[in-house]
Amino acid sequence: MKNILITGASSGIGFGLVNKFLDNDYYVYTVSRRTESLSDLKISKDRLTIIKADLTNSSDQAKIINELSGIDNLEIINNAAILIPKPFGNMGIAELRDHFEINFFAPITLLQLLLKQNTVTKVINISSGAAEFALDSSFGYCTSKAAIHHAMKCLNLECPETKFINVRPGMVATPLQDRLRELGATIFPKGNVFSKAKEENKLISVATVANFIYWILNVSTEFRKAWSIYDEEHHKYWRKSEALVGL
Numbered sequence: 001m002k003n004i005l006i007t008g009a010s011s012g013i014g015f016g017l018v019n020k021f022l023d024n025d026y027y028v029y030t031v032s033r034r035t036e037s038l039s040d041l042k043i044s045k046d047r048l049t050i051i052k053a054d055l056t057n058s059s060d061q062a063k064i065i066n067e068l069s070g071i072d073n074l075e076i077i078n079n080a081a082i083l084i085p086k087p088f089g090n091m092g093i094a095e096l097r098d099h100f101e102i103n104f105f106a107p108i109t110l111l112q113l114l115l116k117q118n119t120v121t122k123v124i125n126i127s128s129g130a131a132e133f134a135l136d137s138s139f140g141y142c143t144s145k146a147a148i149h150h151a152m153k154c155l156n157l158e159c160p161e162t163k164f165i166n167v168r169p170g171m172v173a174t175p176l177q178d179r180l181r182e183l184g185a186t187i188f189p190k191g192n193v194f195s196k197a198k199e200e201n202k203l204i205s206v207a208t209v210a211n212f213i214y215w216i217l218n219v220s221t222e223f224r225k226a227w228s229i230y231d232e233e234h235h236k237y238w239r240k241s242e243a244l245v246g247l
């Protein structure tokens, strides 16, 4: 049986991934601060360990490491992240640090500990267009996502026995997107683009993202260091009848 650790599993993409991997005979370990959605899953939980933890808290990190002790053939999806928009001029450095704590330092700390303790075969980092392109009022998000994206490239060099893969999931219908649309244009000008994408039915569903990631991990024989859901050339291999966009 394959084992997978999914961070940020309580909502959005992470929750979709939990469902997908449980449906496909994986043993799934989840990490999030809230756990109600996972406890409420109407499926058998004999292949699910729910770890209630704040990834930025060192004693919670120790709890996660302890839970995963002795687990080999481990795959990891680094999915948990925050995006709290603020214009650069008003942003406190503490707010910048908060982004780096969860989006960069927490996954790097956890990875360093897990790579020592477990046989980790593959790590997927849920990256973002924002790792490469600048978004207004998102300094903390863009820079921390760029840092973790680049970290995967460094780790491919330093730890060749594990494959580190960046995946860009596209614009996905999740609670994060809901929150961004609710902010006014002065706080988050990009919100208009997300509102337009929602109106035009161009947000991708979490189930579609989960199909894509499952395919990368289990079916594709090609090792790429970076995938984007918007590259159409691989769609024929993993998309079923569902449209890429539209819910």
Ligand SMILES: NC(=O)c1ccc[n+]([C@@H]2O[C@H](COP(=O)([O-])OP(=O)(O)OC[C@H]3O[C@@H](n4cnc5c(N)ncnc54)[C@H](OP(=O)(O)O)[C@@H]3O)[C@@H](O)[C@H]2O)c1
Pocket: 007, 008, 009, 010, 011, 012, 013, 014, 031, 032, 033, 034, 035, 053, 054, 055, 056, 078, 079, 080, 081, 082, 102, 126, 127, 128, 129, 169, 170, 171, 172, 173, 174, 175, 176, 177
């Ligand atoms: N949605 C999009 O359009 C989009 C586009 C590009 C990339 N992404 C990336 O996709 C990933 C998931 O985003 P999403 O849209 O699904 O967001 P979401 O619905 O807000 O989910 C974020 C998850 O992260 C968890 N999390 C946040 N802080 C945490 C902490 N300190 N400790 C443990 N867990 C924590 C949350 O769980 P708790 O609150 O329960 O702890 C939640 O499960 C992120 O890496 C994001 O950058 C999303």
